[in-house]
Amino acid sequence: MNEILRVEGLSKTFKLSRKQQKIERTNSKVIVAVNDLSFTANKGEIFGLLGPNGAGKTTTLRMLSTLIHPDSGDAILDGYSVVSQPEEVRGKIGFLTSELKLEDFFTPNYLFDFFSQLHHVDETTCRQRKQQMFSRFGIDKFAEVKVANLSTGMKQKLSLVISLVHDPDIIIFDEPTNGLDVLTARTVTDYLQELRNEGKTVILSTHIFSLVEKLCDRVGVIIDGHMITCGTLDEVCNGLSLEDRFFEIYKEQKGGEE
Amino acid sequence: MRTENNTWTIIKKEFARFLGDRQLLFTSVIMPGLLIYIIYSLMGSGISKMATEGANESVFVRVENLPESVAPLWENLPATIMVPQTLTQEDINNLESKDLNEVLVRFPAGFDTLVASYNPQSGEMAPNVEIYYNSANNASSRVYHVLEGSLTAYENQLSNRFDINRADTEEAQFDMASQDDVLGSILSKLIPMLILMMLFSGVMAIAPSSIAGEKERGTIATLLVTPMRRNELALGKVVSLSGMALLSGLSSFIGIVLSLPKMIQADTQGIEIGLNYTSADYVVLLLTILGTVLIMASVVSMLSALAKDVKNAGTMIVPFMLVVMFCGLTPMFQSGTPENLTAYLIPFYNSIQVMTATFAHEMKWMPVIVMLVSNVAYTGIAVWGLTRMFNSEKIMFSK
Numbered sequence: 001m002n003e004i005l006r007v008e009g010l011s012k013t014f015k016l017s018r019k020q021q022k023i024e025r026t027n028s029k030v031i032v033a034v035n036d037l038s039f040t041a042n043k044g045e046i047f048g049l050l051g052p053n054g055a056g057k058t059t060t061l062r063m064l065s066t067l068i069h070p071d072s073g074d075a076i077l078d079g080y081s082v083v084s085q086p087e088e089v090r091g092k093i094g095f096l097t098s099e100l101k102l103e104d105f106f107t108p109n110y111l112f113d114f115f116s117q118l119h120h121v122d123e124t125t126c127r128q129r130k131q132q133m134f135s136r137f138g139i140d141k142f143a144e145v146k147v148a149n150l151s152t153g154m155k156q157k158l159s160l161v162i163s164l165v166h167d168p169d170i171i172i173f174d175e176p177t178n179g180l181d182v183l184t185a186r187t188v189t190d191y192l193q194e195l196r197n198e199g200k201t202v203i204l205s206t207h208i209f210s211l212v213e214k215l216c217d218r219v220g221v222i223i224d225g226h227m228i229t230c231g232t233l234d235e236v237c238n239g240l241s242l243e244d245r246f247f248e249i250y251k252e253q254k255g256g257e258e
Numbered sequence: 259m260r261t262e263n264n265t266w267t268i269i270k271k272e273f274a275r276f277l278g279d280r281q282l283l284f285t286s287v288i289m290p291g292l293l294i295y296i297i298y299s300l301m302g303s304g305i306s307k308m309a310t311e312g313a314n315e316s317v318f319v320r321v322e323n324l325p326e327s328v329a330p331l332w333e334n335l336p337a338t339i340m341v342p343q344t345l346t347q348e349d350i351n352n353l354e355s356k357d358l359n360e361v362l363v364r365f366p367a368g369f370d371t372l373v374a375s376y377n378p379q380s381g382e383m384a385p386n387v388e389i390y391y392n393s394a395n396n397a398s399s400r401v402y403h404v405l406e407g408s409l410t411a412y413e414n415q416l417s418n419r420f421d422i423n424r425a426d427t428e429e430a431q432f433d434m435a436s437q438d439d440v441l442g443s444i445l446s447k448l449i450p451m452l453i454l455m456m457l458f459s460g461v462m463a464i465a466p467s468s469i470a471g472e473k474e475r476g477t478i479a480t481l482l483v484t485p486m487r488r489n490e491l492a493l494g495k496v497v498s499l500s501g502m503a504l505l506s507g508l509s510s511f512i513g514i515v516l517s518l519p520k521m522i523q524a525d526t527q528g529i530e531i532g533l534n535y536t537s538a539d540y541v542v543l544l545l546t547i548l549g550t551v552l553i554m555a556s557v558v559s560m561l562s563a564l565a566k567d568v569k570n571a572g573t574m575i576v577p578f579m580l581v582v583m584f585c586g587l588t589p590m591f592q593s594g595t596p597e598n599l600t601a602y603l604i605p606f607y608n609s610i611q612v613m614t615a616t617f618a619h620e621m622k623w624m625p626v627i628v629m630l631v632s633n634v635a636y637t638g639i640a641v642w643g644l645t646r647m648f649n650s651e652k653i654m655f656s657k
């Protein structure tokens with residue numbers, strides 16, 4: 001198997017504001033969002049990070065995308081370190097979240113060109129890819145319609161397209177289907193599978209068991225910033241359904257507490 | 259080369275947004291100039307109306323020691339000159355009644371000789387001409403402006419060898435109107451604040467959505483995973499926001515330039531007496547406005563960067579706006595502008611003081627320079643701070 005991502009002892013601690021202390025119901029001044037996390041992902045697979053709210057999924061994916069710096073540990077993406085070679089890493093990845101909202105004022109056409117320029121995609125490639133992606137997602141008819149006037153589903157599809165203008169090899173996707181209606185969600189999951197078939201690697205985070213079962217080749221279960229178990233679905237599930245297995249693990253973890 | 263490209267891409271996008279959005283363009287560029295023009299013009303015609311009310315009333319100008327050099331200047335006055343006169347304190351106090359159509363002028367005895375022998379380098383006080391009037395009496399006020407204007411012109415011709423209405427003591431008062439009569443002067447003291455408010459609304463329309471909006475929408479992450487560096491993004495934002503803010507400031511300036519002649523005309527009743535704003539005055543106004551709008555834009559940008567969304571940015575900016583407004587009100591509580599140059603190091607306050615002085619034909623270069631240099635320095639610091647903020651993951655990805 002061709003390893004494309006290696007995460008080694010990744011950790012991140014945040015200082016908590018007073019307000020956050022209340023929300024998290026803790027007196028501690030800091031929160032360890034990600035704690036000594038290690039895992040690997042192979043080229044051409046969909047890897048899922050599964051965990052409840054606050055497990056540290058978003059934080060992990062942001063560190064992999066070089067948006068925030070790990071306090072310790074490192075992640076190597078296609079040979080480049082997020083700590084020492086963040087710019088090279090950025091050239092390899094696309095980072096998406098379903099929360100992304102594009103600026104109302106612009107048209108799909110303009111935004112595609114804008115992000116292509118920032119990714120240094122040359123004009124011919126940009127034009128070809130735009131045509132291909134727009135027709136793949138049915139955006140071509142709306143290419144000159146301002147984002148404000150697009151349907152919610154269309155906006156979400158456009159966000160996806162915009163984040164992948166540069167055809168990255170590694171796609172990092174935080175909660176791919178959160179907040180999407182069933183049709184758009186289906187379009188997105190279908191597309192992720194297409195990407196895998198093209199040999200791209202997808203690292204996604206989710207708290208939805210069925211999504212993992214449907215899409216992921218391998219999965220890592222993350223609770224309170226710790227990687228509890230990691231492997232293929234079969235390895236992790238141990239004969240149970242993913243949901244049952246997850247709660248088994250969860251109880252083991254939280255057993256001592258509460 | 260690469261830096262330039264990314265920054266330029268950002269700038270192009272920001273301007274496409276700005277120039278393509280009619281509403282935004284209206285609030286930030288058209289409105290400030292237009293409103294200033296309208297308000298100023300209305301004030302102009304208001305004053306003009308007040309002034310014409312007294313136009314046909316005859317006015318007596320009583321002059322003590324009228325010098326030979328000045329007499330010809332005043333031959334064609336729309337008033338009756340009465341000389342020789344000795345002015346008593348009682349005469350002056352009588353002016354407090356606004357029904358008296360009078361102006362009193364006192365030249366020092368031997369004015370012409372005094373002026374001729376005065377050496378500006380000597381450090382001594384220049385000869386002082388006192389003109390007493392009542393600004394609440396239109397006729398009196400109108401003639402006062404004509405007299406004052408012609409003397410100022412004469413003074414300039416003599417390279418400032420005498421002063422007009424120099425206040426040698428705390429109590430010196432030449433406008434005998436009681437304070438609440440002086441509506442016009444209160445209004446004119448409000449003008450700089452009005453300009454400041456216009457500039458502020460322009461900046462408010464642009465900066466929060468451009469910076470806090472990026473965080474709110476999550477596009478900041480999409481931008482930061484491109485190969486662009488964070489300072490390139492910061493630079494692109496700062497340059498475009500400054501450009502837009504400058505356009506907004508320019509609009510306010512044009513509004514002032516177009517409406518000022520109306521004010522002057524109203525003020526002087528169309529009588530040519532050389533009481534005009536000089537091109538230096540205009541340059542100072544323009545530079546002041548541009549300098550002010552730059553700091554304003556950078557402070558609002560910094561606050562927007564700290565905010566988690568556009569609404570939060572609005573809340574954070576309110577206290578800052580109140581401080582700026584308070585600075586705008588200071589001329590109301592002051593007589594004249596401060597002499598101490600360090601006062602001109604205080605941002606916003608300094609711009610207000612310089613504008614007030616300029617509108618009152620009292621612009622001096624040193625305060626202007628201190629104001630401009632300090633404002634440019636503050637903007638530089640703010641830009642540096644803003645770049646730091648874009649570089650900080652704590653601020654860009656705060657929870």
Ligand SMILES: Nc1ncnc2c1ncn2[C@@H]1O[C@H](COP(=O)(O)OP(=O)(O)OP(=O)(O)O)[C@@H](O)[C@H]1O
Nearest residue numbers: 014015033052053054055056057058059655656657
């Ligand atoms: N910038 C930040 N400042 C302070 N605390 C943070 C910050 N970002 C995340 N946290 C905290 O770190 C922990 C992990 O957050 P994270 O967003 O990574 O979880 P998640 O697994 O993505 O959860 P969710 O399913 O809610 O998205 C949470 O307790 C969160 O409150």
Ligand SMILES: [Mg+2]
Nearest residue numbers: 057058059174
């Ligand atoms: Mg999350």
